Amino acid sequence: MNGTAHAALGAATGFIVANTVQASPSMTLLLVGLGGVSGLVPDLDIDGTLRGKITFSHKVVRTVAQLIGILVIFYSLYEGAASERWMGIGSGIGIIVISSMIKQRHMLSITGIGVAVGGISLQEEWLILLGIYIVIASFVPHRSYTHSILGVLFFAVIASRLEVSLGIEGVFYTCLIGYISHLIADLKILPFNKRGIKLFLPFSSKEI
Numbered sequence: 001m002n003g004t005a006h007a008a009l010g011a012a013t014g015f016i017v018a019n020t021v022q023a024s025p026s027m028t029l030l031l032v033g034l035g036g037v038s039g040l041v042p043d044l045d046i047d048g049t050l051r052g053k054i055t056f057s058h059k060v061v062r063t064v065a066q067l068i069g070i071l072v073i074f075y076s077l078y079e080g081a082a083s084e085r086w087m088g089i090g091s092g093i094g095i096i097v098i099s100s101m102i103k104q105r106h107m108l109s110i111t112g113i114g115v116a117v118g119g120i121s122l123q124e125e126w127l128i129l130l131g132i133y134i135v136i137a138s139f140v141p142h143r144s145y146t147h148s149i150l151g152v153l154f155f156a157v158i159a160s161r162l163e164v165s166l167g168i169e170g171v172f173y174t175c176l177i178g179y180i181s182h183l184i185a186d187l188k189i190l191p192f193n194k195r196g197i198k199l200f201l202p203f204s205s206k207e208i
Contacts (some may be wrong), residue, residue, distance in 0.1 A: 001106040001185045001186060001192065001193070003040055003043065005041050005185065006039045006040055006043070006181075006182050006185060007036040007037075008036070008183040009037050009039050009178070009182070010031045010035040010036045010037070010038050010039020010040065010178035010179075010181055010182065010186060011033070011035045011036035011039070011178075011183055012035070012175060012181075013030070013035045013038075013177040013178045014028075014031040014033070014034055014035025014036065014040070014174045015028065015032050015035070016053060017031055017061040017173050017174045017177065018139060018168045018170060020198050021169045021171070023169075023170060027168060029055040030168070031168075031170050031174045033115055034175055034178070035174045035175070035177070035178040036178070037178075038155075038159075038174065038176075038177075038178030038179045038182075039178045039182050039183070040147065040197055041133075041146075041155065041182070042146045042147050042151065042179065042182045042183065042186075043142075043146075043182070044108065044133075044134060044137040044138075044146060045137045045138075045140050045141065045142050045143070045144065045145075045146045045147075046142040060128050062099050062100065062102045065095055065098075065099030066095070066096050066099050066100070066104070068095060069092045069093065069094075069095030069096035069099065070092065070096070071092075072088055072089075072091055072092035072095060073088070073089050073092035073093065075088065076088025076089050076091075076092065076095075077089065082191070092102065096199070100176060103127040105175075106137060106138070108134060108135075108137065109134075109135050109137035109138040109139070109184055110131070111134060112131045112134030112135035112136075112138060113131065113134070113135060114131070115127060115130055115131035116128050116130075116131025116132055116135070117119075117129070117131070118207055119131055122198075124161075124165055125161045125164040125165075126158050126159075126161035126164075129154075129158045129161060130158050133155065133158060134185075143186065143195060143196075143197050143198065143207075144198050144201055145201055147182075147186060147197035147198065147199070147201055148197070148198055148199055148200065148201040150184070150202065151179075152176070152179060152180060152201075155175070155176065155179045156172075158175070159172045159174075159175035159176050159179075160172050161169065162175065163175075169191060183197055183199070185191070187208060188207050188208055189208070195207060196208045
């Protein structure tokens with residue numbers, strides 16, 4: 001199932017929850033939005049449109065880093081003391097080499113770290129946990145841990161902390177059900193899915 005369909009399912013869960021808790025029109029819009037986002041979250045584990053929307057282009061970051069490396073080399077050549085010059089040149093070369101290895105997956109890791117640091121700065125537990133989730137998603141294969149019961153449980157903790165932070169009834173159920181709707185839509189038993197999900201990782205890698 002594509003991202004638009006997942007977002008629509010998640011948004012629908014937000015609308016249902018909003019009506020269940022008799023939310024105001026503004027809160028209904030918030031829950032619909034949270035549901036749509038939650039319906040997309042499991043697919044952070046794949047290179048594609050969703051990653052591109054929450055991260056900078058790795059090509060841009062790579063270019064900027066390489067320019068910084070070049071500047072470090074020139075600065076070391078013309079301004080550095082004799083004992084520091086070679087260290088500066090080495091550092092500049094190192095920056096250029098390392099930056100040439102940056103891929104979009106790495107950008108997601110960097111984004112996750114940034115989110116977690118922001119959470120620490122703001123003292124928001126849900127944001128710290130979301131940053132950790134994003135970092136993990138950047139390393140695992142597609143339709144693995146983010147599409148498993150472990151992923152659901154981890155996201156449930158994030159959702160519960162978010163509801164406490166916002167103080168809005170229905171946030172937890174909207175986020176959790178929106179997330180689960182994604183997993184249900186990706187089940188192999190549905191005729192439009194060639195692949196399924198590994199729901200019981202790490203105990204079983206069988207797709208269902």
